[in-house]
Amino acid sequence: MRCFWDEQQRLHAPATEFFNGALHPAAEHPGRVDSILSPIGPTETPQDHGLEPILAAHDPAYVEFLRTAHAEWLAAGRAGDALPYAFPVQRRKMALDRIDARLGRYSYDTCTPIGPGTWEAGYWAAQTGLSALAAVQAGANAFALTRPPGHHAGPDYMGGYSYLNTAAVCALSAGQRAAILDVDYHHGNGTQDILAERQGIHFASIHADPRHDYPFFWGHADESGGNLLNLPLPRGTDWRSYEPALVRSLEWLSEGSPELLIVSFGADTYAGDPISHFALETGDYTRMARHIAELGLPTLIVMEGGYAIEALGANVANFLSGF
Numbered sequence: 001m002r003c004f005w006d007e008q009q010r011l012h013a014p015a016t017e018f019f020n021g022a023l024h025p026a027a028e029h030p031g032r033v034d035s036i037l038s039p040i041g042p043t044e045t046p047q048d049h050g051l052e053p054i055l056a057a058h059d060p061a062y063v064e065f066l067r068t069a070h071a072e073w074l075a076a077g078r079a080g081d082a083l084p085y086a087f088p089v090q091r092r093k094m095a096l097d098r099i100d101a102r103l104g105r106y107s108y109d110t111c112t113p114i115g116p117g118t119w120e121a122g123y124w125a126a127q128t129g130l131s132a133l134a135a136v137q138a139g140a141n142a143f144a145l146t147r148p149p150g151h152h153a154g155p156d157y158m159g160g161y162s163y164l165n166t167a168a169v170c171a172l173s174a175g176q177r178a179a180i181l182d183v184d185y186h187h188g189n190g191t192q193d194i195l196a197e198r199q200g201i202h203f204a205s206i207h208a209d210p211r212h213d214y215p216f217f218w219g220h221a222d223e224s225g226g227n228l229l230n231l232p233l234p235r236g237t238d239w240r241s242y243e244p245a246l247v248r249s250l251e252w253l254s255e256g257s258p259e260l261l262i263v264s265f266g267a268d269t270y271a272g273d274p275i276s277h278f279a280l281e282t283g284d285y286t287r288m289a290r291h292i293a294e295l296g297l298p299t300l301i302v303m304e305g306g307y308a309i310e311a312l313g314a315n316v317a318n319f320l321s322g323f
């Protein structure tokens with residue numbers, strides 16, 4: 001297993017996020033990677049593959065917004081991280097100039113702040129994924145230690161701590177028939193939206209039932225068919241009830257005859273995760289990985305969520321060891 005990481009991903013360091021009616025310390029912070037780096041051993045520094053692969057998954061105007069939003073925020077006389085507070089529910093596409101209107105246009109929640117280093121960190125997360133993809137295509141399984149995460153970022157929106165969707169960027173620039181398995185606690189709504197019109201790429205997601213959990217508006221069981229499979233599970237799900245959903249997902253993905261597997265791996269399915277409600281234990285991540293490895297496909301693993309800092313490194317290392 002080759003592992004990739006770039007220090008520039010630390011430049012995204014949000015202070016707070018807003019949910020449940022209050023500001024909370026940001027759950028997705030650079031300290032997460034310190035928990036992971038030591039147990040996984042040496043990492044390789046990614047190469048710069050440029051903007052082109054990113055633009056295969058994301059709208060150019062959205063990418064330009066990400067690059068300039070924090071400068072616009074400062075120019076408007078604000079301090080700290082940029083956060084939206086008004087959203088275009090009626091979905092009229094209007095070209096408004098005020099930074100607050102632009103923040104609302106390109107996002108769907110108040111948990112995804114843009115700071116001075118957000119663009120660089122997101123850009124290098126995507127490059128980390130692309131370099132790990134190149135390693136997979138050269139014959140090794142590879143792990144991209146990416147943050148901020150990506151699977152909630154859609155074609156033209158950020159949300160769920162995600163800005164650029166590394167898994168989708170890699171799938172669309174692989175030049176091979178890719179399949180994506182998303183095992184983060186939360187539904188990979190951004191990946192689903194990016195792949196909606198791309199029938200060649202199968203996307204399976206196992207996640208908390210969105211009737212009760214974020215991101216609420218995507219990932220319901222009836223959003224399956226074509227190249228999509230959504231398997232929502234109830235709060236409290238442990239390995240015994242998780243395993244059958246995983247087996248079903250893998251069978252379904254293999255029916256698409258993929259040449260490459262991309263795993264959006266979130267360790268927020270862990271029993272001790274502070275923002276999630278499944279009950280997987282550290283040893284279960286090795287079991288999960290063994291099932292995935294049985295597909296026998298070249299595999300790229302992309303880091304998504306996981307917020308139980310004290311166990312995060314062990315959970316990731318156990319998952320990687322299963323390959």
Ligand SMILES: [Zn+2]
Pocket residue numbers: 184185186266268304305306
């Ligand atoms: Zn998550």
